[in-house]
Amino acid sequence: MANSGDKINRCYSQEDVQQILQLAIARQADDDKEFSHEVLLEIASELDISPETLRLAEDDWVAKQGEIQHRQAFNLHRQRRFKKRAGNYFIFNTFLVFMDLLTGGGINWSLYIVLSWGLLVGLDGWNTFQTKGEDYEAAFQRWHRKHQLKSSFNNLVNKFLKATSR
Template sequence: MSYNSEDVEQILEIALTDKEEGEFSREQLVEMASELGISANILEKTEQKWLAQQEKELLRGTFNNLRRRDFRKHFISFIAVNLFLILLNLITSPSYFWSIFPILGWGLGLFFHWWNVYHTKTEDK
């Protein structure tokens, strides 16, 4: 019986997930690669590419966490200041609701900040 490369990849993936030990040493990785006919040079290049990708994902996750934290600060400021403006409005001139204008203006900026944080993906740069 013969297998194509996709079948081999799927079988090995299942075997690796079923293996009770969750970690492999570098020597085991090199041994598995040599058994599959993968040269040490190709393995080294692929490993470096994988490490770079892992680093990018870590940095992207950290960056996204910072963006979310900044948005939460912006939202809390929006609520606090606008509650104060509404209270000031009700005390000084209850017949005219002027505080709606800063609420709408700042709210529009807050909406775009929210959209930028939660609906845009960070691109590889």
């Protein structure tokens, strides 16, 4: 039997509280369980979080999820581009090696092309699968601006076509 002296006043930092609650929610929730917005509001009110603060946090979360989706699309775009380049490398260099074999009885001059181009493809692969750093961020920002510009232009053209078709 525990006496009242065994109860220790515990204090937690905000980060500790977040981690403990995250672990508790993960333990309690089933894999398919989702929480409604009302439940989220109720949890926030029990934690003395104002509805305005919760709304701002939810807006930040939505923006972060959007950026995550854009980054995933960007990474997929880069991987597809790399696969295409690697395929072109394989096809073209296979042709060169066969030409070299047919004309010279061995692999002579085509080896230099295969190795040189292989180095470039290897560097391209390294850059493609590198998802951290300043170069990645700069490439993502360029791609994102280009993607937004295309989207804006397509919306403008669609609006113009709708207006002229009436």
